[in-house]
Amino acid sequence: MTVAHHNPIIPGFSPDPSICLVDGIFYLVNSSFHLYPGLPIYMSNDLISWKHIGNAINRPSQLSLSRATTFVGLLDDGTELVATGGLYAPTIRHHNGITYIICTNVIHGTTDVLGDEHSEQFIIHTTDIRLGNWSDPIVFEFPGIDPSLLFDDDGRVYVQLCKTGPEFEIYNSEIDITTGARIVEPTLIWTGWKKGYTEGPHIYKKDGWYYLLCAEGGTFQYHMLSMARSRNIWGPYESYEMNPLYTASGTAQYVQNTGHGDLFQDQNRQWWVVMLGVRMKDGRSIMGRETFLTSVDWPYDGWPTIQPVTCDGNLEGNFKVEIQDSFAAPWVYLRDAKLDRYHMQDNRITLHADPVEITSADGSSTFVGQRQRRLEGTATVTVYKPQHSTSVRAGLALYKDEHRFLTIGYDFRLQQVVFNGLNQAKSFSQTEAQKVELQDFMSFKIDYTETSLQFSFWVNDAGWSDLATLDTAILTDLDFTGPVIGIFAIGRDVAVEFGDFEVDTV
Known part of the structure; x- marks a missing residue:
């Protein structure tokens, strides 16, 4: 099979x-970490061509992401790690007409300290991936992450996991898959080759051998x-001598931090x-981390010998989403969203504002968006003046987690266009505000490239006005998540209408 594939095959937040x-x-x-729907x-x-067709965690009743919060803390070498909880490192396998996903839900504690967490391992399954009727999770306990499945020739089913702690080591267990x-x-x-952060295990049976593939470092x-x-x-x-x-690592390649792989045959x-x-x-x-x-x-x-990973630049045109007239793929919310606060009709979206702030680790702010898929593009939205507008803020956001985001919006109480930027991992905080008297609506725009971000607004037919320009380095950290661009409404049960929301236009 000759494949002229374009990398990344899944652009944007896709680790x-x-x-x-x-x-x-x-x-x-x-x-998918803190995003719902998940996986x-x-x-x-x-x-070559890929479509986002759905999500395996697609019902709130399947599991809770309420503690898929984000910790910011120091590693041993003094660097800041931004660690988000939620859904880690799924493995997908098909056997006897059933497709299985095994995954970890990392549940953070309430102390906001790195390591205050526990893990739930779970298995879900379906007989029709396209239909998307995934089962409720079968939960089992193991103190670790990154589970994988092997269906052996004799009918036995094995789970490989990474046990975390002072050492990251690989364990194997036999289970009843039902x-x-x-x-x-x-x-x-196996304790690994370099004996450092050995994780992401997969076992493949080939030529009478059990081959164990892991990520390290x-x-x-x-x-x-x-x-x-x-x-x-x-x-x-036995470790591979090569x-x-x-x-x-140690190369000048454009694609860095490569690892956590899965081998397969076409x-x-x-x-x-x-x-x-x-x-x-x-x-x-x-x-962020892409596929x-x-x-x-x-x-x-x-x-095996793995050929070098090459990248074709900003060629995300081979990636598609199946746009639907409801909040299905590709829309995402934060943690356990209150879905009755979101309504879509034609090109209009209505958000019923909630007082939960984007900075909050408790609850779910009224925010809905899409993963940024293009390295260079534009996101735009129009916000319409609500009937009751005295205590609501609404606008456009580029979001990574509750500690790191950039927003531009309108404060209807203060009658100001406001830009807010935050990255606690870099001790960065910036606010820009401009007094504007709004008539019926206002539009917001984010222009993004690999190196810059520009936030602008349009009001009363005055054309685009720039409010803030930043270097993308401000949102580059040692982290797990990627950028999501969406709309937000913060207030007390005020209905805010948005129109013409678009992401990744060129």
Whole structure:
């Protein structure tokens, strides 16, 4: 299969990819952390064109994201880590007509301290991915992250996980896939090659070997893929003498931080790998962790060789979403959203304002948006003056989490256009305000490139006026999430109408 693919294949906020082939169609899932609906599903029949077709966590009753909050704290080397809770590192597999996703829900505590968290592992399944009827989760306990599934030839089902703590190590367990019950308790099978942040395990059975693929080095500049293998799934595992299997660390490649991959075969048995990476320019990686694809040579009884990950720049035209007349894919909310506060009709969206601020880690601010998919583009929206407008703020936001966002909007009480920027990880805070008397409506715009962000407004037919311009470095951190562009309304149950909301126009 010759594939002239364009990287990234899933642009924007799309880390920790996992993929499977079902009836000639590729299905891929990513981590979604604090966003609802969660675990976005993408499909392709050729590895070139991709569509976002839905989300596996698509009902509030499936699980809670109320503690998918974000911690900002210091690592041992003094750098700031921005760690968001929620849905981590799903694995998708298909077996006997059923598609399974196994995943971790990282639930943060209330102390706002790194490490105050616990993990719930869960399995969901469906017999029709396109229909999107995913089951309620089967929850099972394990103190770690990044679970994976292997359906062995003899019918046994194994789960591989990363046990976190002072050491990151890989454990294997046998389970009953229908109940999640353990048949064999988790057993340590590999401590890793570099013995640092060994995570993201997947086992593949090939040529009589169990090949264990892992990520190591942490998900930032030292990220890598490593491999070990054994004749027995329980080990012992021998490390590949040419590890790391793949890394961009120490190179001048545009795509950096590569790792957390999943190997797979296409319809013609050719091997490939999907992995996360970031487009890094002069220390900036505004799009966050994205999904990349490259080919793999894997000889019989040997070790795989991963070809270099290349990137085609701002060629996100091969990525599509299935736009719907309701808040389904590609729309996202924050944590456990109050869905009755959102209404869409034609090109109008009505938000019923809530007093929960965007800065709040408790509750869900009235915000709905879409992942930024283009490296360069424009987002716009028009806000209409509400009938009761004395205590509401509404506008356009570029959001990463409650500690890091940039907004432009109108404060109807103060009669001001206001820009607010915050990044607590960089001790950055900026506010710009301009007195404007609003008649019937006002439009807002964000122009974005790889290096700059410009926030503007249009009122009373006066043309566009710039309010703030920033370097994208202000939102580049050691973090897990990517940019979401959306609309917000903050106040006390005031209905605010928005029109012509668009993201990624060029």
